[in-house]
Amino acid sequence: MSGTPTPTPAPSLLEVRELCTWFGPDDAPVRAVDGVSFRLERGQTVALVGESGCGKSVTGLSIMQLVPAGGRIVGGEVRLGGKELIRLDRQEMTRIRGRRMAMVFQEPMTSLNPLMTVGEQIAEMLRRHLGLTRGQATGRSAELLAEVGFPRPRRLLGEYPHRLSGGMRQRVMIAMAQSCDPELLIADEPTTALDVTVQAQILELLRGLTARADTAILLITHDLAVVSETADHVVVMYAGLVVESAPTRVLFSRPLHPYTQGLLACVTSITQAKKRLRPIRGTVPAPNALPTGCRFAPRCPRAFARCPSAVPPLVEVEDGHQVRCYLHPGGTR
Amino acid sequence: MMRSNPNLSIGLAIVGLLALLALASLVYTPHDINEMHREHRLEGPSSRFWLGTDNFGRDVFSRVMHGGRTAFFVGSTAVAIGLVVGTLIGAIAGYAGAWVDEAFMRVMDGLLAFPGLIMALMVIAIAGPGTFNTALAIGVMSVPTISRIARSGFIQLKSMDFVQAARTIGVRPVAIMVRHILPNVVSSLVVAASVAFAAAILSEAGLSYLGLGVQPPTPSWGRMLREAQGHFLRSPWSTLAPGLAITLMVLGFYMISNGVRDALDVRGHHL
Amino acid sequence: MSGPALLEVSGLTKTFPVKTGLLQRAKGELQAVTDVSFGLDRGRTLGVVGESGSGKSTLAKCIVRLYPPTSGRIGFRGADIARMGEGMLRARVREHIQMIFQDPYSSLNPRHTLYSIVEEPLRVHRRLPAEERGYLVDAVLERVGLDPVLRTRRPHEFSGGQRQRIAIARALVLNPDLVIADEPVSALDVSIQAQILTLMQDLQEELGLAYIFISHDLSVVRAIADTVIVLYLGRVMEVAPADRLFACYAHPYTQALLSAVPMVRTDEEERPPRIILAGDQPDAANPPAGCVFHTRCPYARNRCRNEVPSVRQIADQTEGHRIACHFPLSG
Numbered sequence: 001m002s003g004t005p006t007p008t009p010a011p012s013l014l015e016v017r018e019l020c021t022w023f024g025p026d027d028a029p030v031r032a033v034d035g036v037s038f039r040l041e042r043g044q045t046v047a048l049v050g051e052s053g054c055g056k057s058v059t060g061l062s063i064m065q066l067v068p069a070g071g072r073i074v075g076g077e078v079r080l081g082g083k084e085l086i087r088l089d090r091q092e093m094t095r096i097r098g099r100r101m102a103m104v105f106q107e108p109m110t111s112l113n114p115l116m117t118v119g120e121q122i123a124e125m126l127r128r129h130l131g132l133t134r135g136q137a138t139g140r141s142a143e144l145l146a147e148v149g150f151p152r153p154r155r156l157l158g159e160y161p162h163r164l165s166g167g168m169r170q171r172v173m174i175a176m177a178q179s180c181d182p183e184l185l186i187a188d189e190p191t192t193a194l195d196v197t198v199q200a201q202i203l204e205l206l207r208g209l210t211a212r213a214d215t216a217i218l219l220i221t222h223d224l225a226v227v228s229e230t231a232d233h234v235v236v237m238y239a240g241l242v243v244e245s246a247p248t249r250v251l252f253s254r255p256l257h258p259y260t261q262g263l264l265a266c267v268t269s270i271t272q273a274k275k276r277l278r279p280i281r282g283t284v285p286a287p288n289a290l291p292t293g294c295r296f297a298p299r300c301p302r303a304f305a306r307c308p309s310a311v312p313p314l315v316e317v318e319d320g321h322q323v324r325c326y327l328h329p330g331g332t333r
Numbered sequence: 334m335m336r337s338n339p340n341l342s343i344g345l346a347i348v349g350l351l352a353l354l355a356l357a358s359l360v361y362t363p364h365d366i367n368e369m370h371r372e373h374r375l376e377g378p379s380s381r382f383w384l385g386t387d388n389f390g391r392d393v394f395s396r397v398m399h400g401g402r403t404a405f406f407v408g409s410t411a412v413a414i415g416l417v418v419g420t421l422i423g424a425i426a427g428y429a430g431a432w433v434d435e436a437f438m439r440v441m442d443g444l445l446a447f448p449g450l451i452m453a454l455m456v457i458a459i460a461g462p463g464t465f466n467t468a469l470a471i472g473v474m475s476v477p478t479i480s481r482i483a484r485s486g487f488i489q490l491k492s493m494d495f496v497q498a499a500r501t502i503g504v505r506p507v508a509i510m511v512r513h514i515l516p517n518v519v520s521s522l523v524v525a526a527s528v529a530f531a532a533a534i535l536s537e538a539g540l541s542y543l544g545l546g547v548q549p550p551t552p553s554w555g556r557m558l559r560e561a562q563g564h565f566l567r568s569p570w571s572t573l574a575p576g577l578a579i580t581l582m583v584l585g586f587y588m589i590s591n592g593v594r595d596a597l598d599v600r601g602h603h604l
Numbered sequence: 605m606s607g608p609a610l611l612e613v614s615g616l617t618k619t620f621p622v623k624t625g626l627l628q629r630a631k632g633e634l635q636a637v638t639d640v641s642f643g644l645d646r647g648r649t650l651g652v653v654g655e656s657g658s659g660k661s662t663l664a665k666c667i668v669r670l671y672p673p674t675s676g677r678i679g680f681r682g683a684d685i686a687r688m689g690e691g692m693l694r695a696r697v698r699e700h701i702q703m704i705f706q707d708p709y710s711s712l713n714p715r716h717t718l719y720s721i722v723e724e725p726l727r728v729h730r731r732l733p734a735e736e737r738g739y740l741v742d743a744v745l746e747r748v749g750l751d752p753v754l755r756t757r758r759p760h761e762f763s764g765g766q767r768q769r770i771a772i773a774r775a776l777v778l779n780p781d782l783v784i785a786d787e788p789v790s791a792l793d794v795s796i797q798a799q800i801l802t803l804m805q806d807l808q809e810e811l812g813l814a815y816i817f818i819s820h821d822l823s824v825v826r827a828i829a830d831t832v833i834v835l836y837l838g839r840v841m842e843v844a845p846a847d848r849l850f851a852c853y854a855h856p857y858t859q860a861l862l863s864a865v866p867m868v869r870t871d872e873e874e875r876p877p878r879i880i881l882a883g884d885q886p887d888a889a890n891p892p893a894g895c896v897f898h899t900r901c902p903y904a905r906n907r908c909r910n911e912v913p914s915v916r917q918i919a920d921q922t923e924g925h926r927i928a929c930h931f932p933l934s935g
Contacts, residue, residue, distance in 0.1 A: 051793035165884055166656075195655035195820060197881045200864035204880055222794060225823070225866035252868055266798035268823040270850055270865050276805060277827060279798035283763055494711035498774070501668045502725045503698030516715040 011082035013216050014040040014063070014184055019076035021055075021062045023287075030287045032058040032071065034240035037314075038233075042183065043210050045217040047231035047248075049224060049263075053284050054237040056220045060186045063218070064103055065093050080184065099129045102177035104170070106189035111173060112161040118145075118172050119157030125179045144175040148205055167198035174205060181213065188220040203230055224267050228252055233320070236260050239285055239295040242314060246321040256323040259296045294326070302327060341592025347585030351578070355401030364392035366399050367550055375568040385570035387561055393574050396552040400575060403553045404534050404582060407468045407546075411533040412526050414472025415479050420522060422476070423483025424510050428491055438484070441477040449474040453536060457545050467546040471536045475529045482525045486518035520597045524590050531586035538579050554579050608682060609643035610781055610814050611667070616640045616676035616686075618659075618666050622889050634889040636662040638838045639676070641915070642831075646781065647808065649815040651829025651846065653822055653861070657888055659838035660818045664786045667816065668703045669693055681781065699729045702775035706787035708767030712759040718745075718770060719755035725778045741777065748773045748803060765796035769803070776807065784816045789824060801828060822865050826850055831924065834858050837888055837896045840915050844925040854918055854925070854932035856901050895930065903931060 019036045022029035033055040040046045048056040061067055063078050065085055078085045080100060085093065105111050113121060122144060123137035132140060138157065145153035148171040161169055170190060177185055187206065191199040207230060209215045219231055227234055227248065234251045236244040236259065244257040255261045262280035282299040285291055291298050293308035300307065306326050314324040363383065364370075370382075370390035377385045384393040426437035444452065456470035490496060491514065499509050540546030541555030549556070554575040561571035618637040637659040644650045654660045666673045669685060678686040685697050702725075705711035712721055719741060726737045742752040748769045759767055768788060775783050785804070789797040805828065807813060819825050825832060825846075832849045834842045834857065842855040853859055863879040881900045886892050892899050898908040907930050915928045 051795060167884065196822070196861060196864045197655060198884075199866070200878060200880055203866070204878075223866065224794070225868050228868040229866045249869075263794055264868065266794045267868050268798075268801075268821070268827040269867060270823045270826045270862060271867070272826065273847055273850075277798040277802050279802050280795040281799075283765060283796065284793075494705040494707060495713040497665075497670055498703065498705060498711050498771075499713075499724070500670060501698065501701070501703045502774075502778075503694040503728050504724070505694070505728075508728075513713055513716075517713070 011079065012039040013042045013044075013081055014218070015077070015079040016059070016063065017077040017079075019059065019062055019078060020074045021058050021067055021071055022074050023071040028288070029074075031240050031290070032287055033062060035076070036235075036237070036240075036242055037076075038235045038242065038245060040184070040216050040218060042216055043214040044233065045206070045210055045219055045231045046233045046235060047219045047221060047227040048235050048237060049221060049227055050237035051222055051284055053239075053287060055240040055287075056237050057188055059237070060103070060188050060218060060220045064097060064101065064186060066097075066103075095129075098125060098182070099180045100182050101184040101186065102180070102182045103186040103188065104173045104177050104190050106192050112169060114161055117158050117160055118164075122157075122172075122176050122179055125176055129180045140179070141175075144179055145172070147178070148172070148175045149201065165198075167194055167201060170194065170198075170202055171205065174202070174209075178209065178213070178215075182215065184216050184218065185209065186218045186220070189222070190219075191226060192221070192223070199226075206230060224252075224263060225269075236263075239290055240287065241295060241311070241324065242322070243296065243324045244322065245314075250318075250321055254321075256317065256321070256328055257296075257325050258300045258302050258327070262299075262301075294324075338592050338596055340588045340595060344585045344588030344590075344592055347581055348589065351401050351582055351585065352405060354398045355405050358395070358398040358402050362392075362395035362398055364395045366395045366552055367391065375564055375571065377568065377570055384574045385568060387557070387571040388564050393557075393571050396557060397554070397574050397578050400552045400554040400557060401578065401582075403464065403547055403551055404537060404578075407464065407471065407537040408530045408533040410465070410468035411471035411475065411537075412530050414469065415475030415529055416522065416526055418472070419476045419479025420483045420515075420518075423480035423485075424487050424515070426480070427484035427487025428506065428510055428514070430488070430491075434484070437480070441480055445477045449532075449536065450539065453540060454545065457540070462545050462548055464547045464551055467537055467540055468533075470540070471533045474536065475532065479522070479525050479529065482521055483518060486521055487514055490514045490517055520593070524594050524597075527586050527590035527593065531583045531590070534579060534582050534586070608679075610646045610681065611644040611816075612677070612679035613643070613667065614641040614677045614679075616663070616666060616678065617674050618662050618671060619674040632889060635891070636838050636888065637666065637673075639915075640833075640835075640838075640840055641676075642833055642840075642843060644782070644814050644816065644831075646814050647812045648830045649808065649817055649828055651825035651832040652816060652818045652835060653820065653825050653832060654835035655820060655861075655885065657837065657885055658835040659888075660820075660835055661786055662838070663835070664703070664784050664816065664818055668701055668784055669697070699725070699778045700780050701782045701784065702778065702780045704768070704771050704775050704783060704785040704788045707791055708764055708771055709759075709791075711771050712767060714759055717756050717758055718750070718762075721759075721770060722773045722777055725774060729778060731778065741773075744773045744777050747807075748776070749799075763796075764792055765799060768792060768796075768800050772800075772803065772807070776811070779811065780813070782814045782816070784818070786818045787820065788817070790819065790821065797824070804828065822850075822862060823867075834861065837886065837891055839896055840926075840928055841897065842925075842927045842929075843915070848925055852925075854927050854934075855929050856903050856933060857897050859933060860900075860902075895928070903933075905931065907931075 017037045019033055021033040022031050024030045036059055038046060048059060050056045062073055067073060073086055119138060119141050122141040126132045126137040126140055141157060142153040145156055150156050191202050194202065203226065206217060210217055221227060231248050234246060234248050235242055238259050244260045255264055265278040266280065280299055285295060293310055294312055297303040297307035312324050312326050314322050315328065316322050317328050370386060373382065373386050374390040375386060375388055376382060382392050384397065387393055422437050426434040453470035453474050456473055457466055460466040460469060496509060496513055499513050537546055538555030541553040542559045546555060547553035557575040558572060565572045616637060617639055620634045620636055622632045622634050640663060642650065652660045652663060665671045667678060673686045676686060677684050680697060722741050722744060723737050726732060732740060745752045750766060750769050789800050792800060808815060817825060817828055829846045832844060832846050833840055836857050841857045842849065842853065853862060860879045860881050879902065883900055886899055894910050895908040895913050898904040913928045913930050915926050918925045918927055918932060
């Protein structure tokens, strides 16, 4: 799948519109996510990219309706297959979570119960969501583990999480996430803690999911190289806002936002000989002390008089390529 | 760090009040603690004797004040001994590891195997009764516990990168232990010390109650209990007053230790 | 090469006892690093790459002598420091070799101030009278991009990138010859990572530092190293000048490693075919016989299972390209 998703009359699988998730007191909120919009089609992988504190993880958790304590969704829409999730009651949401959408995290050890075997944990999901019997659940668990690349899945069912390596745990997590064949998988830094060769295994697995099972993946990561290899479309976030959004190849060939350009200049590559990088100066602003106007302006090498005036709008400069920068005021909106 | 920590503030208030009374006894008590008002024996509280009198007609309030002094002296001396010796042993065992650790810890295990009071009795049997010896005995009692806490802190911290970094800089082991590790263990030692303080107060009371601790004429809450218990039915005041003082003091220190732990936990989340 | 190298490591091996059970009896041993040899000149950077369990951190800790090596030689400025006692190390070696750790949240003492952290090496080695140290500390802080006004702050008041700058300042204040950096940018965001790498490059140029740069991230090593060592299960698989290693690698493990590295691609570029290694790394306490990589090597033959390949110079090729493989890849 390249570039433009085919226009269909049916609603997108996931549609996030003007999502705002704030933390802290109402009079001085920390705007972790401040009006984020994007959409995700079946079988597609969209990457949310940005550095720590940009709001990418909170966006993922907000979609799952799992905002951490102290935070709340203050506005916007999250639609899964046309169904609005934000105002669903807890019971309905629990049914959707795990069944229609699932999540895997960076550190699988903390999301697995250390006192239950791998088999018990997968079987529990299957029995709760799909109502399988104990026997059926065991059989299906083994199948799922085989699908994520374990050669002898039956043996693994009786193992406890701490006996597995990081890569194996992450595969178990993906098997669990896949247990109910969800339409949407949210993967938050799924390979960050892993070695490159293991990372390659996991990324291959994720690619397989979109191809075979038509699962849509929302990949949350800071690693542009991983994005380049896995995603169909990229959404770049900075300080709670989407600053650029484009099909993957387009974004990496013709990045428009100075932040995206800066990030790409920071990326090291095995094909580039010993070289001097061109780092972005300064650091990400603290979320409770955002600059006025364009939030990247204080670090931007191309900032001009207009930048601090107001937050620039996100405009569409070509088909599927949006950017939030006064250097690109044109577009069709 | 101190924001809304009821355990810590109430604990500090109780202990502070008792400390104030004990300190005041240095310069003033309503009556001389040993003066016997023979015509007022075993009286209840009155405007003249605030907490009544004991079977010799001595003023209970004055004696409780002075007993506080004894309690604080024994408690702080015992905790100081326990902290110094315990931390030293724990630090060396934890930092050195290997056979040094084994040797120290087996000795500590041996000490732990005796019930604390029995050990204190042994110390007193050797050193003789008396206020300082009581403190010494109680201090020795607390060494194994404190050394274990110090040891686990030292073991945990010695593998931290900043300690490794100090070694690569060339910092000497003693300086690493004192400058780098100890300040990071102090918090758990403070918690241990306040628990030990509460325990020391109880032990002092217990030993003195048995007649083995603080000797007459120095007033001690434990001995006041022992002397008054025979007259409990006729005059509960002379028993209840020292009993209440012990309870409050122990409660106060436990609340402080809980409060300190809470305060540190909160900080732990930020780190 | 002219004159003796700054650092000359040969046959370095580190073994840890594996203890089990209540009585902590030694059950066996784990060879974390086996027979590693290399040299490093002043002003150059040696990159050490490998996955977790490859022994790269153990190697670093042996060279800074946090661990005593089990055997082998570590020649530093003409002396063998492998078996030197702690007193001698303090007097002669420690000030010339410094280390930067991966996690800037644990490598700085949370109770110390910025100033006391950076000043400590000067104090320990009695460089300068106390009143003059302040000037030097301020100069170093400014050089690494920290405002000396912050000298009374404690580590938790700084960001990850700033903390790594503090660690660099601490390493530099004694003006060492060799800095060993163990995954110094792995915990940092992309833009901060680039800042720290650039800083390290600038400092190397100014001060003539030699670096041993350890990382699991091959693209970062590519950006900074002159020579690269590839480790697997504690053994050297391949050593070569960086340009050569990334272009003409000869070891199947290097090939698999490089093919697994994700790359940012634009429209035109195509990625080389990916080689996905089967299975997981073997247990280091119980390594495979023969070539340790044979269990996962796509080209393994009988000889690989039985005979340990020695590290040897590749016949015709560039100086310094060595490899431990019976059947090197050609071209």
